[in-house]
Amino acid sequence: MNRLLPPNATTLEKRTATALAVVDELPILIRDYWNPDKCPSALLPYLAAEVSVDGWELAESDDARRALIKAAIPLHQKRGTPWAIREVIRRLGFGEVTLVEGRRIRRRDGSTTRNGDYLHGDPTAWAQYIVKLTRPITRDQADNLKVVLERYAPQRSLLASLDYRAAPIRHNGTATRNGQYNRGSAT
Numbered sequence: 255m256n257r258l259l260p261p262n263a264t265t266l267e268k269r270t271a272t273a274l275a276v277v278d279e280l281p282i283l284i285r286d287y288w289n290p291d292k293c294p295s296a297l298l299p300y301l302a303a304e305v306s307v308d309g310w311e312l313a314e315s316d317d318a319r320r321a322l323i324k325a326a327i328p329l330h331q332k333r334g335t336p337w338a339i340r341e342v343i344r345r346l347g348f349g350e351v352t353l354v355e356g357r358r359i360r361r362r363d364g365s366t367t368r369n370g371d372y373l374h375g376d377p378t379a380w381a382q383y384i385v386k387l388t389r390p391i392t393r394d395q396a397d398n399l400k401v402v403l404e405r406y407a408p409q410r411s412l413l414a415s416l417d418y419r420a421a422p423i424r425h426n427g428t429a430t431r432n433g434q435y436n437r438g439s440a441t
Contacts, residue, residue, distance in 0.1 A: 282294060288301070290324050291320065295316050298316065298320070301323055302319065307322050309342055328341070333406055339353060343385070348388075357414065378412070382414040383412070384416075385416050387417065387418040
């Protein structure tokens with residue numbers, strides 16, 4: 255390509271021509287790099303960094319990573335909302351969740367069940383929330399999920415616990431008693 259430059263080409267023009275000569279040799283088209291479905295697995299971390307994906311460390315499969323990249327812009331737009339909390343958990347592959355927001359008991363008319371989800375007498379309970387998962391998670395996953403939820407939850411909110419007591423661990427040999435799982439709540 256340098257052969258096509260005039261003899262009086264500047265150093266910058268020569269270096270630019272040299273740099274652009276390798277564009278034809280790139281292993282992937284730029285439009286495919288920016289498409290999460292077509293981007294090669296080896297380049298997904300770079301694409302995730304480009305679109306500021308949070309929770310990358312929790313994505314355990316390429317499908318989960320691609321789903322996070324696809325949802326990066328809507329998640330950033332709606333950060334601080336219950337939708338963002340639910341969506342990031344869903345995109346990470348943890349399924350549907352139930353959020354218990356504002357744990358303070360307001361009435362004593364029997365409308366609130368005293369099951370540990372709601373508190374009486376705690377002045378900070380209005381800002382606490384519980385995430386009820388539909389499948390069990392390991393302690394490592396819980397620790398990483400807490401960090402991700404801190405990024406997506408409102409700044410005034412405080413995660414009280416990740417609760418998966420509704421999805422108990424079955425005694426079928428998949429979860430071993432090695433301290434990796436607990437009894438259904440990670441606080």
